[in-house]
Amino acid sequence: MQLLQLKASSLIFVDVRDLTLIVSGKTRHRRKALGFDGMRFKWDRDRQKWYGPLTLRNLEALDRWPEAELSPEARLAKVTLKDTREAKIPEAELMEACDSIEQVSWKIIFFGQGKGRD
Numbered sequence: 001m002q003l004l005q006l007k008a009s010s011l012i013f014v015d016v017r018d019l020t021l022i023v024s025g026k027t028r029h030r031r032k033a034l035g036f037d038g039m040r041f042k043w044d045r046d047r048q049k050w051y052g053p054l055t056l057r058n059l060e061a062l063d064r065w066p067e068a069e070l071s072p073e074a075r076l077a078k079v080t081l082k083d084t085r086e087a088k089i090p091e092a093e094l095m096e097a098c099d100s101i102e103q104v105s106w107k108i109i110f111f112g113q114g115k116g117r118d
Contacts, residue, residue, distance in 0.1 A: 010025075010067065010068070010069035011025050011026040011067045011068075012024070012025040012026060012027055012030065012062075012065065012067050012068040012069070013025045013068070013069055013071065014059075014062050014063075014068055014069065014070045014071060014074045015071040015073060015074060016054060016071065016073040016074050016076075016077045017073075019053075019054045019095060019098065020051055020052070020053070020054060021041070021050075021051070021052045021053065021054050021058055021059070021062070021074070022049055022050070022051055023041065023049065023050040023052070023062065023068075024048065024049040024050070026067075027050060030065070031043075033061075034050045034052070035050075039052055039053075039058050039061065040052060040053070054077060054081075054095070055081070056078065056081035056082060056084075056085065059074060059077060059078040059081065060078070062074075063078065
């Protein structure tokens, strides 16, 4: 069994569910970057979590934060979206056709295969 190595100061956790990024933990000092002025995430007061669009730009920004830890699903999404960019598949077109990040992975394998579109 492989144990996950968390960053020493992981206070913010990033997860993916149904093409949505979920950010939880101690996010108070990052609320401006997450909210309307930044990544345009929405705050759910009942669940105490941020919900926002799954984009490569958002994942890369969250991964750069020293206090944030990406879940394995979020890391898979980041790699998958990078593959999408390299295969020159429009990200918006891909997201419209898929309901989950697993479907995105399969669609890239099936259509992209690392070859650019003309």
